[in-house]
Amino acid sequence: MDNLTHSLVGALIGQAGLKKKTGLAMPALIIGANLPDVDAACFFWLDGVEHLGFRRGITHGPIAWLLLPLVLAGLLYGFDRWQAKRGTRPKERLPVNFNWLYLLSFIACLTHPALDWLNVYGIRLLEPFSSRWFYGDTLFIIDVWLWALLGFATWFSLRREKRGGEWKRPARLAIMVALVYIGLNGAITARAERAFENWFLGVGLVEEQVIASPLPLLFWDREVLVYGPSAGWHEFIYPADNHANGEMRPLGETTCNLDAAVEQAVPGKELEAFLFWSRAPFAERAPDGSVILRDARFYDPRARDRFSVALPDVKCEELPAN
Structure with missing residues:
Protein backbone atom coordinates (compact mmCIF):
# COMPACT_ATOMS: atom_id res chain seq x y z
CA MET A 1 0.00 0.00 0.00
CA ASP A 137 -5.76 -9.33 -4.53
CA THR A 138 -8.03 -7.51 -2.07
CA LEU A 139 -7.33 -3.77 -2.24
CA PHE A 140 -6.07 -1.38 -4.90
CA ILE A 141 -2.60 -0.14 -3.98
CA ILE A 142 -4.06 3.34 -3.29
CA ASP A 143 -7.51 3.02 -1.73
CA VAL A 144 -9.15 6.44 -1.34
CA TRP A 145 -12.03 4.95 0.68
CA LEU A 146 -9.53 3.64 3.22
CA TRP A 147 -7.84 7.04 3.20
CA ALA A 148 -11.15 8.73 3.98
CA LEU A 149 -12.02 6.32 6.79
CA LEU A 150 -8.62 6.29 8.48
CA GLY A 151 -7.98 9.98 7.95
CA PHE A 152 -11.35 11.14 9.29
CA ALA A 153 -11.17 8.80 12.28
CA THR A 154 -7.67 10.01 13.19
CA TRP A 155 -8.71 13.66 12.91
CA PHE A 156 -11.93 13.07 14.88
CA SER A 157 -10.09 11.19 17.64
CA LEU A 158 -7.45 13.91 17.97
CA ARG A 159 -10.17 16.57 18.03
CA ARG A 160 -12.03 14.75 20.80
CA GLU A 161 -8.83 14.30 22.79
CA LYS A 162 -8.04 18.01 22.54
CA ARG A 163 -11.51 18.86 23.85
CA GLY A 164 -11.28 16.38 26.73
CA GLY A 165 -13.77 13.87 25.32
CA GLU A 166 -13.65 10.10 24.76
CA TRP A 167 -11.03 9.80 21.99
CA LYS A 168 -10.09 6.10 21.98
CA ARG A 169 -13.50 4.75 20.95
CA PRO A 170 -13.67 6.47 17.52
CA ALA A 171 -10.23 5.08 16.63
CA ARG A 172 -11.13 1.55 17.74
CA LEU A 173 -14.42 1.71 15.84
CA ALA A 174 -12.63 2.86 12.69
CA ILE A 175 -10.17 -0.04 12.96
CA MET A 176 -13.09 -2.49 13.15
CA VAL A 177 -14.84 -0.84 10.18
CA ALA A 178 -11.57 -0.99 8.18
CA LEU A 179 -11.26 -4.72 8.90
CA VAL A 180 -14.86 -5.27 7.76
CA TYR A 181 -14.13 -3.25 4.59
CA ILE A 182 -11.05 -5.35 3.87
CA GLY A 183 -13.04 -8.55 4.44
CA LEU A 184 -15.78 -7.34 2.08
CA ASN A 185 -13.21 -6.64 -0.62
CA GLY A 186 -11.69 -10.06 -0.13
CA ALA A 187 -15.13 -11.63 -0.63
CA ILE A 188 -15.70 -9.62 -3.83
CA THR A 189 -12.36 -10.80 -5.22
CA ALA A 190 -13.07 -14.44 -4.35
CA ARG A 191 -16.53 -14.24 -5.93
CA ALA A 192 -15.17 -12.70 -9.15
CA GLU A 193 -12.46 -15.33 -9.52
CA ARG A 194 -14.89 -18.14 -8.76
CA ALA A 195 -17.43 -16.82 -11.29
CA PHE A 196 -14.92 -16.89 -14.14
CA GLU A 197 -13.35 -20.19 -13.14
CA ASN A 198 -16.80 -21.81 -13.07
CA TRP A 199 -17.85 -20.19 -16.35
CA PHE A 200 -14.77 -21.38 -18.25
CA LEU A 201 -15.06 -24.81 -16.70
CA GLY A 202 -18.71 -24.96 -17.77
CA VAL A 203 -17.87 -24.32 -21.43
CA GLY A 204 -15.05 -26.83 -21.41
CA LEU A 205 -12.14 -24.39 -21.27
CA VAL A 206 -9.30 -24.92 -18.85
CA GLU A 207 -7.54 -21.66 -18.06
CA GLU A 208 -4.18 -21.62 -16.37
CA GLN A 209 -4.73 -18.47 -14.32
CA VAL A 210 -7.44 -16.04 -13.22
CA ILE A 211 -6.55 -12.82 -11.37
CA ALA A 212 -9.23 -10.49 -10.01
CA SER A 213 -7.58 -7.11 -9.65
CA PRO A 214 -9.27 -4.37 -7.55
CA LEU A 215 -10.03 -1.12 -9.36
CA PRO A 216 -9.32 2.41 -8.10
CA LEU A 217 -12.41 4.15 -6.65
CA LEU A 218 -14.83 1.41 -7.78
CA PHE A 219 -13.96 -1.06 -5.04
CA TRP A 220 -17.07 -3.14 -5.84
CA ASP A 221 -15.77 -3.96 -9.36
CA ARG A 222 -12.85 -6.11 -10.43
CA GLU A 223 -10.64 -6.18 -13.49
CA VAL A 224 -10.44 -9.91 -14.15
CA LEU A 225 -7.38 -11.06 -16.04
CA VAL A 226 -7.71 -14.48 -17.66
CA TYR A 227 -4.86 -16.44 -19.19
CA GLY A 228 -5.29 -18.96 -21.98
CA PRO A 229 -2.26 -21.00 -23.11
CA SER A 230 -2.89 -20.29 -26.78
CA ALA A 231 -4.60 -16.91 -26.49
CA GLY A 232 -2.54 -15.00 -23.94
CA TRP A 233 -4.05 -12.61 -21.42
CA HIS A 234 -7.56 -11.20 -21.79
CA GLU A 235 -9.40 -8.63 -19.72
CA PHE A 236 -12.94 -8.54 -18.34
CA ILE A 237 -14.74 -6.30 -15.89
CA TYR A 238 -16.70 -8.05 -13.14
CA PRO A 239 -19.65 -8.05 -12.67
CA ALA A 240 -20.43 -6.31 -16.00
CA ASP A 241 -18.75 -9.10 -17.99
CA ASN A 242 -19.67 -11.87 -15.56
CA HIS A 243 -20.26 -14.38 -18.34
CA ALA A 244 -17.97 -12.72 -20.89
CA ASN A 245 -20.82 -12.30 -23.42
CA GLY A 246 -18.48 -13.59 -26.08
CA GLU A 247 -16.32 -10.46 -25.87
CA MET A 248 -12.63 -11.20 -25.48
CA ARG A 249 -10.46 -8.12 -24.93
CA PRO A 250 -6.82 -9.09 -25.38
CA LEU A 251 -4.18 -7.01 -23.68
CA GLY A 252 -1.83 -5.28 -26.06
CA GLU A 253 -2.14 -4.60 -29.77
CA THR A 254 -0.34 -7.75 -30.90
CA THR A 255 0.73 -10.44 -28.47
CA CYS A 256 3.96 -12.25 -29.20
CA ASN A 257 5.22 -15.66 -28.18
CA LEU A 258 6.62 -15.00 -24.70
CA ASP A 259 8.80 -18.11 -24.47
CA ALA A 260 10.37 -17.45 -27.86
CA ALA A 261 11.06 -13.82 -26.95
CA VAL A 262 12.74 -14.71 -23.66
CA GLU A 263 14.80 -17.42 -25.34
CA GLN A 264 16.09 -14.97 -27.96
CA ALA A 265 16.79 -12.16 -25.49
CA VAL A 266 20.27 -11.33 -24.28
CA PRO A 267 20.39 -12.16 -20.55
CA GLY A 268 20.61 -9.13 -18.29
CA LYS A 269 19.82 -7.90 -14.80
CA GLU A 270 16.68 -6.02 -15.87
CA LEU A 271 15.25 -9.02 -17.72
CA GLU A 272 16.08 -11.31 -14.81
CA ALA A 273 14.46 -8.95 -12.28
CA PHE A 274 11.33 -8.54 -14.40
CA LEU A 275 10.81 -12.28 -14.88
CA PHE A 276 11.40 -12.90 -11.17
CA TRP A 277 8.80 -10.27 -10.21
CA SER A 278 6.22 -10.75 -12.95
CA ARG A 279 3.10 -12.71 -12.11
CA ALA A 280 1.30 -12.28 -15.43
CA PRO A 281 3.99 -11.73 -18.08
CA PHE A 282 3.26 -11.33 -21.76
CA ALA A 283 5.20 -10.10 -24.79
CA GLU A 284 3.83 -7.28 -26.92
CA ARG A 285 4.91 -6.27 -30.41
CA ALA A 286 6.51 -2.82 -30.50
CA PRO A 287 5.92 -0.52 -33.53
CA ASP A 288 9.33 -1.44 -34.96
CA GLY A 289 8.60 -5.18 -34.75
CA SER A 290 10.67 -5.80 -31.64
CA VAL A 291 9.30 -7.02 -28.31
CA ILE A 292 8.30 -5.35 -25.05
CA LEU A 293 7.76 -7.55 -22.01
CA ARG A 294 4.86 -6.41 -19.84
CA ASP A 295 2.80 -7.63 -16.90
CA ALA A 296 -0.96 -7.90 -17.35
CA ARG A 297 -1.59 -6.51 -13.86
CA PHE A 298 0.01 -3.19 -14.77
CA TYR A 299 -0.61 -2.91 -18.48
CA ASP A 300 -0.06 0.70 -19.46
CA PRO A 301 1.95 1.55 -22.59
CA ARG A 302 2.92 4.83 -20.94
CA ALA A 303 4.54 3.05 -17.95
CA ARG A 304 7.34 1.50 -19.99
CA ASP A 305 10.12 2.36 -17.56
CA ARG A 306 8.30 1.11 -14.45
CA PHE A 307 6.76 -2.26 -15.26
CA SER A 308 8.16 -3.37 -18.62
CA VAL A 309 11.37 -4.36 -20.35
CA ALA A 310 12.15 -3.53 -23.98
CA LEU A 311 13.90 -6.21 -26.04
CA PRO A 312 15.03 -4.20 -29.11
CA ASP A 313 17.06 -7.05 -30.60
CA VAL A 314 14.24 -9.59 -30.43
CA LYS A 315 11.70 -9.95 -33.23
CA CYS A 316 8.07 -10.65 -32.39
CA GLU A 317 6.82 -14.15 -33.12
CA GLU A 318 3.03 -14.02 -32.95
CA LEU A 319 1.11 -16.62 -31.02
CA PRO A 320 -0.22 -19.46 -33.16
CA ALA A 321 -3.83 -19.08 -34.26
CA ASN A 322 -6.41 -21.00 -32.19
Missing part, protein backbone atom coordinates in the same frame (compact mmCIF):
# COMPACT_ATOMS: atom_id res chain seq x y z
CA ASP A 2 0.99 3.65 -0.25
CA ASN A 3 2.81 5.35 2.62
CA LEU A 4 -0.12 7.59 3.54
CA THR A 5 -2.20 4.50 4.32
CA HIS A 6 0.63 2.99 6.34
CA SER A 7 1.07 6.24 8.28
CA LEU A 8 -2.66 6.56 9.02
CA VAL A 9 -2.78 2.99 10.31
CA GLY A 10 0.10 3.70 12.68
CA ALA A 11 -1.53 6.94 13.87
CA LEU A 12 -4.91 5.28 14.38
CA ILE A 13 -3.39 2.47 16.44
CA GLY A 14 -1.88 5.16 18.62
CA GLN A 15 -5.21 6.96 18.96
CA ALA A 16 -6.79 3.65 19.96
CA GLY A 17 -4.86 4.01 23.21
CA LEU A 18 -1.38 2.64 22.61
CA LYS A 19 0.22 6.06 22.45
CA LYS A 20 -0.17 6.39 26.21
CA LYS A 21 2.07 3.41 26.92
CA THR A 22 5.33 5.32 26.64
CA GLY A 23 6.82 8.60 25.52
CA LEU A 24 7.53 8.83 21.76
CA ALA A 25 4.91 6.14 21.12
CA MET A 26 3.39 7.97 18.14
CA PRO A 27 6.71 8.32 16.28
CA ALA A 28 7.36 4.63 16.95
CA LEU A 29 3.96 3.68 15.53
CA ILE A 30 3.96 5.95 12.48
CA ILE A 31 7.60 5.47 11.52
CA GLY A 32 7.39 1.75 12.32
CA ALA A 33 4.39 1.36 10.03
CA ASN A 34 6.53 2.68 7.14
CA LEU A 35 9.88 1.19 8.13
CA PRO A 36 9.96 -1.84 5.76
CA ASP A 37 9.93 0.60 2.85
CA VAL A 38 13.56 1.46 3.57
CA ASP A 39 14.18 -0.84 0.61
CA ALA A 40 13.13 2.11 -1.59
CA ALA A 41 16.75 3.25 -1.21
CA CYS A 42 17.53 0.66 -3.90
CA PHE A 43 16.57 3.29 -6.50
CA PHE A 44 19.94 4.93 -5.77
CA TRP A 45 21.96 1.93 -6.98
CA LEU A 46 19.66 -0.13 -9.23
CA ASP A 47 18.94 0.74 -12.85
CA GLY A 48 15.72 0.53 -14.84
CA VAL A 49 13.32 -2.10 -13.56
CA GLU A 50 15.90 -3.93 -11.44
CA HIS A 51 14.03 -2.62 -8.38
CA LEU A 52 11.15 -5.00 -9.21
CA GLY A 53 13.25 -7.96 -8.14
CA PHE A 54 14.47 -6.29 -4.96
CA ARG A 55 11.58 -4.44 -3.35
CA ARG A 56 9.06 -6.03 -0.98
CA GLY A 57 11.57 -8.69 -0.09
CA ILE A 58 14.21 -8.80 2.63
CA THR A 59 12.95 -5.72 4.51
CA HIS A 60 9.42 -7.15 4.52
CA GLY A 61 10.35 -10.59 5.86
CA PRO A 62 10.59 -12.22 9.32
CA ILE A 63 14.14 -11.13 10.18
CA ALA A 64 13.30 -7.51 9.37
CA TRP A 65 10.15 -7.72 11.51
CA LEU A 66 12.43 -8.26 14.52
CA LEU A 67 15.47 -6.13 13.65
CA LEU A 68 13.92 -2.99 12.16
CA PRO A 69 11.76 -2.28 15.26
CA LEU A 70 14.84 -2.84 17.43
CA VAL A 71 16.78 -0.22 15.47
CA LEU A 72 13.88 2.24 15.59
CA ALA A 73 13.30 1.76 19.31
CA GLY A 74 17.01 2.24 19.98
CA LEU A 75 17.13 5.47 17.97
CA LEU A 76 14.05 6.90 19.65
CA TYR A 77 15.29 5.93 23.10
CA GLY A 78 18.67 7.48 22.37
CA PHE A 79 16.99 10.63 21.05
CA ASP A 80 15.03 10.99 24.27
CA ARG A 81 18.20 10.60 26.38
CA TRP A 82 20.04 13.08 24.15
CA GLN A 83 17.29 15.67 24.61
CA ALA A 84 17.31 15.08 28.37
CA LYS A 85 21.08 15.74 28.58
CA ARG A 86 20.70 18.94 26.62
CA GLY A 87 17.76 20.08 28.69
CA THR A 88 15.48 20.26 25.63
CA ARG A 89 13.26 17.29 26.46
CA PRO A 90 9.58 18.41 26.41
CA LYS A 91 8.14 18.42 29.91
CA GLU A 92 4.80 17.02 28.77
CA ARG A 93 6.37 13.90 27.22
CA LEU A 94 5.66 10.66 29.08
CA PRO A 95 8.60 8.67 30.48
CA VAL A 96 10.19 6.61 27.73
CA ASN A 97 10.21 2.85 28.25
CA PHE A 98 12.45 0.95 25.82
CA ASN A 99 10.45 -2.29 26.06
CA TRP A 100 7.22 -0.50 25.14
CA LEU A 101 8.99 1.37 22.34
CA TYR A 102 10.17 -1.90 20.86
CA LEU A 103 6.77 -3.58 21.21
CA LEU A 104 4.95 -0.67 19.57
CA SER A 105 7.53 -0.47 16.78
CA PHE A 106 7.14 -4.22 16.27
CA ILE A 107 3.33 -4.03 16.08
CA ALA A 108 3.48 -1.12 13.65
CA CYS A 109 6.09 -2.87 11.51
CA LEU A 110 3.86 -5.95 11.22
CA THR A 111 0.99 -3.87 9.85
CA HIS A 112 3.15 -2.98 6.85
CA PRO A 113 3.55 -6.43 5.25
CA ALA A 114 -0.04 -7.25 6.22
CA LEU A 115 -1.28 -4.29 4.17
CA ASP A 116 1.17 -4.84 1.31
CA TRP A 117 -0.05 -8.42 0.97
CA LEU A 118 -3.56 -7.14 0.22
CA ASN A 119 -2.86 -5.89 -3.32
CA VAL A 120 -1.90 -7.54 -6.60
CA TYR A 121 1.71 -6.31 -6.60
CA GLY A 122 2.76 -9.05 -4.22
CA ILE A 123 5.18 -9.45 -1.34
CA ARG A 124 7.83 -12.00 -0.38
CA LEU A 125 6.68 -12.61 3.18
CA LEU A 126 9.24 -15.33 3.92
CA GLU A 127 12.39 -13.68 2.55
CA PRO A 128 15.24 -14.63 3.03
CA PHE A 129 14.03 -18.17 3.80
CA SER A 130 11.90 -18.34 0.65
CA SER A 131 11.51 -16.05 -2.36
CA ARG A 132 7.91 -17.05 -2.99
CA TRP A 133 5.54 -14.18 -3.81
CA PHE A 134 2.21 -13.88 -1.96
CA TYR A 135 -0.81 -11.99 -3.32
CA GLY A 136 -3.98 -10.91 -1.51
Whole structure:
Protein backbone atom coordinates (compact mmCIF):
# COMPACT_ATOMS: atom_id res chain seq x y z
CA MET A 1 0.00 0.00 0.00
CA ASP A 2 0.99 3.65 -0.25
CA ASN A 3 2.81 5.35 2.62
CA LEU A 4 -0.12 7.59 3.54
CA THR A 5 -2.20 4.50 4.32
CA HIS A 6 0.63 2.99 6.34
CA SER A 7 1.07 6.24 8.28
CA LEU A 8 -2.66 6.56 9.02
CA VAL A 9 -2.78 2.99 10.31
CA GLY A 10 0.10 3.70 12.68
CA ALA A 11 -1.53 6.94 13.87
CA LEU A 12 -4.91 5.28 14.38
CA ILE A 13 -3.39 2.47 16.44
CA GLY A 14 -1.88 5.16 18.62
CA GLN A 15 -5.21 6.96 18.96
CA ALA A 16 -6.79 3.65 19.96
CA GLY A 17 -4.86 4.01 23.21
CA LEU A 18 -1.38 2.64 22.61
CA LYS A 19 0.22 6.06 22.45
CA LYS A 20 -0.17 6.39 26.21
CA LYS A 21 2.07 3.41 26.92
CA THR A 22 5.33 5.32 26.64
CA GLY A 23 6.82 8.60 25.52
CA LEU A 24 7.53 8.83 21.76
CA ALA A 25 4.91 6.14 21.12
CA MET A 26 3.39 7.97 18.14
CA PRO A 27 6.71 8.32 16.28
CA ALA A 28 7.36 4.63 16.95
CA LEU A 29 3.96 3.68 15.53
CA ILE A 30 3.96 5.95 12.48
CA ILE A 31 7.60 5.47 11.52
CA GLY A 32 7.39 1.75 12.32
CA ALA A 33 4.39 1.36 10.03
CA ASN A 34 6.53 2.68 7.14
CA LEU A 35 9.88 1.19 8.13
CA PRO A 36 9.96 -1.84 5.76
CA ASP A 37 9.93 0.60 2.85
CA VAL A 38 13.56 1.46 3.57
CA ASP A 39 14.18 -0.84 0.61
CA ALA A 40 13.13 2.11 -1.59
CA ALA A 41 16.75 3.25 -1.21
CA CYS A 42 17.53 0.66 -3.90
CA PHE A 43 16.57 3.29 -6.50
CA PHE A 44 19.94 4.93 -5.77
CA TRP A 45 21.96 1.93 -6.98
CA LEU A 46 19.66 -0.13 -9.23
CA ASP A 47 18.94 0.74 -12.85
CA GLY A 48 15.72 0.53 -14.84
CA VAL A 49 13.32 -2.10 -13.56
CA GLU A 50 15.90 -3.93 -11.44
CA HIS A 51 14.03 -2.62 -8.38
CA LEU A 52 11.15 -5.00 -9.21
CA GLY A 53 13.25 -7.96 -8.14
CA PHE A 54 14.47 -6.29 -4.96
CA ARG A 55 11.58 -4.44 -3.35
CA ARG A 56 9.06 -6.03 -0.98
CA GLY A 57 11.57 -8.69 -0.09
CA ILE A 58 14.21 -8.80 2.63
CA THR A 59 12.95 -5.72 4.51
CA HIS A 60 9.42 -7.15 4.52
CA GLY A 61 10.35 -10.59 5.86
CA PRO A 62 10.59 -12.22 9.32
CA ILE A 63 14.14 -11.13 10.18
CA ALA A 64 13.30 -7.51 9.37
CA TRP A 65 10.15 -7.72 11.51
CA LEU A 66 12.43 -8.26 14.52
CA LEU A 67 15.47 -6.13 13.65
CA LEU A 68 13.92 -2.99 12.16
CA PRO A 69 11.76 -2.28 15.26
CA LEU A 70 14.84 -2.84 17.43
CA VAL A 71 16.78 -0.22 15.47
CA LEU A 72 13.88 2.24 15.59
CA ALA A 73 13.30 1.76 19.31
CA GLY A 74 17.01 2.24 19.98
CA LEU A 75 17.13 5.47 17.97
CA LEU A 76 14.05 6.90 19.65
CA TYR A 77 15.29 5.93 23.10
CA GLY A 78 18.67 7.48 22.37
CA PHE A 79 16.99 10.63 21.05
CA ASP A 80 15.03 10.99 24.27
CA ARG A 81 18.20 10.60 26.38
CA TRP A 82 20.04 13.08 24.15
CA GLN A 83 17.29 15.67 24.61
CA ALA A 84 17.31 15.08 28.37
CA LYS A 85 21.08 15.74 28.58
CA ARG A 86 20.70 18.94 26.62
CA GLY A 87 17.76 20.08 28.69
CA THR A 88 15.48 20.26 25.63
CA ARG A 89 13.26 17.29 26.46
CA PRO A 90 9.58 18.41 26.41
CA LYS A 91 8.14 18.42 29.91
CA GLU A 92 4.80 17.02 28.77
CA ARG A 93 6.37 13.90 27.22
CA LEU A 94 5.66 10.66 29.08
CA PRO A 95 8.60 8.67 30.48
CA VAL A 96 10.19 6.61 27.73
CA ASN A 97 10.21 2.85 28.25
CA PHE A 98 12.45 0.95 25.82
CA ASN A 99 10.45 -2.29 26.06
CA TRP A 100 7.22 -0.50 25.14
CA LEU A 101 8.99 1.37 22.34
CA TYR A 102 10.17 -1.90 20.86
CA LEU A 103 6.77 -3.58 21.21
CA LEU A 104 4.95 -0.67 19.57
CA SER A 105 7.53 -0.47 16.78
CA PHE A 106 7.14 -4.22 16.27
CA ILE A 107 3.33 -4.03 16.08
CA ALA A 108 3.48 -1.12 13.65
CA CYS A 109 6.09 -2.87 11.51
CA LEU A 110 3.86 -5.95 11.22
CA THR A 111 0.99 -3.87 9.85
CA HIS A 112 3.15 -2.98 6.85
CA PRO A 113 3.55 -6.43 5.25
CA ALA A 114 -0.04 -7.25 6.22
CA LEU A 115 -1.28 -4.29 4.17
CA ASP A 116 1.17 -4.84 1.31
CA TRP A 117 -0.05 -8.42 0.97
CA LEU A 118 -3.56 -7.14 0.22
CA ASN A 119 -2.86 -5.89 -3.32
CA VAL A 120 -1.90 -7.54 -6.60
CA TYR A 121 1.71 -6.31 -6.60
CA GLY A 122 2.76 -9.05 -4.22
CA ILE A 123 5.18 -9.45 -1.34
CA ARG A 124 7.83 -12.00 -0.38
CA LEU A 125 6.68 -12.61 3.18
CA LEU A 126 9.24 -15.33 3.92
CA GLU A 127 12.39 -13.68 2.55
CA PRO A 128 15.24 -14.63 3.03
CA PHE A 129 14.03 -18.17 3.80
CA SER A 130 11.90 -18.34 0.65
CA SER A 131 11.51 -16.05 -2.36
CA ARG A 132 7.91 -17.05 -2.99
CA TRP A 133 5.54 -14.18 -3.81
CA PHE A 134 2.21 -13.88 -1.96
CA TYR A 135 -0.81 -11.99 -3.32
CA GLY A 136 -3.98 -10.91 -1.51
CA ASP A 137 -5.76 -9.33 -4.53
CA THR A 138 -8.03 -7.51 -2.07
CA LEU A 139 -7.33 -3.77 -2.24
CA PHE A 140 -6.07 -1.38 -4.90
CA ILE A 141 -2.60 -0.14 -3.98
CA ILE A 142 -4.06 3.34 -3.29
CA ASP A 143 -7.51 3.02 -1.73
CA VAL A 144 -9.15 6.44 -1.34
CA TRP A 145 -12.03 4.95 0.68
CA LEU A 146 -9.53 3.64 3.22
CA TRP A 147 -7.84 7.04 3.20
CA ALA A 148 -11.15 8.73 3.98
CA LEU A 149 -12.02 6.32 6.79
CA LEU A 150 -8.62 6.29 8.48
CA GLY A 151 -7.98 9.98 7.95
CA PHE A 152 -11.35 11.14 9.29
CA ALA A 153 -11.17 8.80 12.28
CA THR A 154 -7.67 10.01 13.19
CA TRP A 155 -8.71 13.66 12.91
CA PHE A 156 -11.93 13.07 14.88
CA SER A 157 -10.09 11.19 17.64
CA LEU A 158 -7.45 13.91 17.97
CA ARG A 159 -10.17 16.57 18.03
CA ARG A 160 -12.03 14.75 20.80
CA GLU A 161 -8.83 14.30 22.79
CA LYS A 162 -8.04 18.01 22.54
CA ARG A 163 -11.51 18.86 23.85
CA GLY A 164 -11.28 16.38 26.73
CA GLY A 165 -13.77 13.87 25.32
CA GLU A 166 -13.65 10.10 24.76
CA TRP A 167 -11.03 9.80 21.99
CA LYS A 168 -10.09 6.10 21.98
CA ARG A 169 -13.50 4.75 20.95
CA PRO A 170 -13.67 6.47 17.52
CA ALA A 171 -10.23 5.08 16.63
CA ARG A 172 -11.13 1.55 17.74
CA LEU A 173 -14.42 1.71 15.84
CA ALA A 174 -12.63 2.86 12.69
CA ILE A 175 -10.17 -0.04 12.96
CA MET A 176 -13.09 -2.49 13.15
CA VAL A 177 -14.84 -0.84 10.18
CA ALA A 178 -11.57 -0.99 8.18
CA LEU A 179 -11.26 -4.72 8.90
CA VAL A 180 -14.86 -5.27 7.76
CA TYR A 181 -14.13 -3.25 4.59
CA ILE A 182 -11.05 -5.35 3.87
CA GLY A 183 -13.04 -8.55 4.44
CA LEU A 184 -15.78 -7.34 2.08
CA ASN A 185 -13.21 -6.64 -0.62
CA GLY A 186 -11.69 -10.06 -0.13
CA ALA A 187 -15.13 -11.63 -0.63
CA ILE A 188 -15.70 -9.62 -3.83
CA THR A 189 -12.36 -10.80 -5.22
CA ALA A 190 -13.07 -14.44 -4.35
CA ARG A 191 -16.53 -14.24 -5.93
CA ALA A 192 -15.17 -12.70 -9.15
CA GLU A 193 -12.46 -15.33 -9.52
CA ARG A 194 -14.89 -18.14 -8.76
CA ALA A 195 -17.43 -16.82 -11.29
CA PHE A 196 -14.92 -16.89 -14.14
CA GLU A 197 -13.35 -20.19 -13.14
CA ASN A 198 -16.80 -21.81 -13.07
CA TRP A 199 -17.85 -20.19 -16.35
CA PHE A 200 -14.77 -21.38 -18.25
CA LEU A 201 -15.06 -24.81 -16.70
CA GLY A 202 -18.71 -24.96 -17.77
CA VAL A 203 -17.87 -24.32 -21.43
CA GLY A 204 -15.05 -26.83 -21.41
CA LEU A 205 -12.14 -24.39 -21.27
CA VAL A 206 -9.30 -24.92 -18.85
CA GLU A 207 -7.54 -21.66 -18.06
CA GLU A 208 -4.18 -21.62 -16.37
CA GLN A 209 -4.73 -18.47 -14.32
CA VAL A 210 -7.44 -16.04 -13.22
CA ILE A 211 -6.55 -12.82 -11.37
CA ALA A 212 -9.23 -10.49 -10.01
CA SER A 213 -7.58 -7.11 -9.65
CA PRO A 214 -9.27 -4.37 -7.55
CA LEU A 215 -10.03 -1.12 -9.36
CA PRO A 216 -9.32 2.41 -8.10
CA LEU A 217 -12.41 4.15 -6.65
CA LEU A 218 -14.83 1.41 -7.78
CA PHE A 219 -13.96 -1.06 -5.04
CA TRP A 220 -17.07 -3.14 -5.84
CA ASP A 221 -15.77 -3.96 -9.36
CA ARG A 222 -12.85 -6.11 -10.43
CA GLU A 223 -10.64 -6.18 -13.49
CA VAL A 224 -10.44 -9.91 -14.15
CA LEU A 225 -7.38 -11.06 -16.04
CA VAL A 226 -7.71 -14.48 -17.66
CA TYR A 227 -4.86 -16.44 -19.19
CA GLY A 228 -5.29 -18.96 -21.98
CA PRO A 229 -2.26 -21.00 -23.11
CA SER A 230 -2.89 -20.29 -26.78
CA ALA A 231 -4.60 -16.91 -26.49
CA GLY A 232 -2.54 -15.00 -23.94
CA TRP A 233 -4.05 -12.61 -21.42
CA HIS A 234 -7.56 -11.20 -21.79
CA GLU A 235 -9.40 -8.63 -19.72
CA PHE A 236 -12.94 -8.54 -18.34
CA ILE A 237 -14.74 -6.30 -15.89
CA TYR A 238 -16.70 -8.05 -13.14
CA PRO A 239 -19.65 -8.05 -12.67
CA ALA A 240 -20.43 -6.31 -16.00
CA ASP A 241 -18.75 -9.10 -17.99
CA ASN A 242 -19.67 -11.87 -15.56
CA HIS A 243 -20.26 -14.38 -18.34
CA ALA A 244 -17.97 -12.72 -20.89
CA ASN A 245 -20.82 -12.30 -23.42
CA GLY A 246 -18.48 -13.59 -26.08
CA GLU A 247 -16.32 -10.46 -25.87
CA MET A 248 -12.63 -11.20 -25.48
CA ARG A 249 -10.46 -8.12 -24.93
CA PRO A 250 -6.82 -9.09 -25.38
CA LEU A 251 -4.18 -7.01 -23.68
CA GLY A 252 -1.83 -5.28 -26.06
CA GLU A 253 -2.14 -4.60 -29.77
CA THR A 254 -0.34 -7.75 -30.90
CA THR A 255 0.73 -10.44 -28.47
CA CYS A 256 3.96 -12.25 -29.20
CA ASN A 257 5.22 -15.66 -28.18
CA LEU A 258 6.62 -15.00 -24.70
CA ASP A 259 8.80 -18.11 -24.47
CA ALA A 260 10.37 -17.45 -27.86
CA ALA A 261 11.06 -13.82 -26.95
CA VAL A 262 12.74 -14.71 -23.66
CA GLU A 263 14.80 -17.42 -25.34
CA GLN A 264 16.09 -14.97 -27.96
CA ALA A 265 16.79 -12.16 -25.49
CA VAL A 266 20.27 -11.33 -24.28
CA PRO A 267 20.39 -12.16 -20.55
CA GLY A 268 20.61 -9.13 -18.29
CA LYS A 269 19.82 -7.90 -14.80
CA GLU A 270 16.68 -6.02 -15.87
CA LEU A 271 15.25 -9.02 -17.72
CA GLU A 272 16.08 -11.31 -14.81
CA ALA A 273 14.46 -8.95 -12.28
CA PHE A 274 11.33 -8.54 -14.40
CA LEU A 275 10.81 -12.28 -14.88
CA PHE A 276 11.40 -12.90 -11.17
CA TRP A 277 8.80 -10.27 -10.21
CA SER A 278 6.22 -10.75 -12.95
CA ARG A 279 3.10 -12.71 -12.11
CA ALA A 280 1.30 -12.28 -15.43
CA PRO A 281 3.99 -11.73 -18.08
CA PHE A 282 3.26 -11.33 -21.76
CA ALA A 283 5.20 -10.10 -24.79
CA GLU A 284 3.83 -7.28 -26.92
CA ARG A 285 4.91 -6.27 -30.41
CA ALA A 286 6.51 -2.82 -30.50
CA PRO A 287 5.92 -0.52 -33.53
CA ASP A 288 9.33 -1.44 -34.96
CA GLY A 289 8.60 -5.18 -34.75
CA SER A 290 10.67 -5.80 -31.64
CA VAL A 291 9.30 -7.02 -28.31
CA ILE A 292 8.30 -5.35 -25.05
CA LEU A 293 7.76 -7.55 -22.01
CA ARG A 294 4.86 -6.41 -19.84
CA ASP A 295 2.80 -7.63 -16.90
CA ALA A 296 -0.96 -7.90 -17.35
CA ARG A 297 -1.59 -6.51 -13.86
CA PHE A 298 0.01 -3.19 -14.77
CA TYR A 299 -0.61 -2.91 -18.48
CA ASP A 300 -0.06 0.70 -19.46
CA PRO A 301 1.95 1.55 -22.59
CA ARG A 302 2.92 4.83 -20.94
CA ALA A 303 4.54 3.05 -17.95
CA ARG A 304 7.34 1.50 -19.99
CA ASP A 305 10.12 2.36 -17.56
CA ARG A 306 8.30 1.11 -14.45
CA PHE A 307 6.76 -2.26 -15.26
CA SER A 308 8.16 -3.37 -18.62
CA VAL A 309 11.37 -4.36 -20.35
CA ALA A 310 12.15 -3.53 -23.98
CA LEU A 311 13.90 -6.21 -26.04
CA PRO A 312 15.03 -4.20 -29.11
CA ASP A 313 17.06 -7.05 -30.60
CA VAL A 314 14.24 -9.59 -30.43
CA LYS A 315 11.70 -9.95 -33.23
CA CYS A 316 8.07 -10.65 -32.39
CA GLU A 317 6.82 -14.15 -33.12
CA GLU A 318 3.03 -14.02 -32.95
CA LEU A 319 1.11 -16.62 -31.02
CA PRO A 320 -0.22 -19.46 -33.16
CA ALA A 321 -3.83 -19.08 -34.26
CA ASN A 322 -6.41 -21.00 -32.19
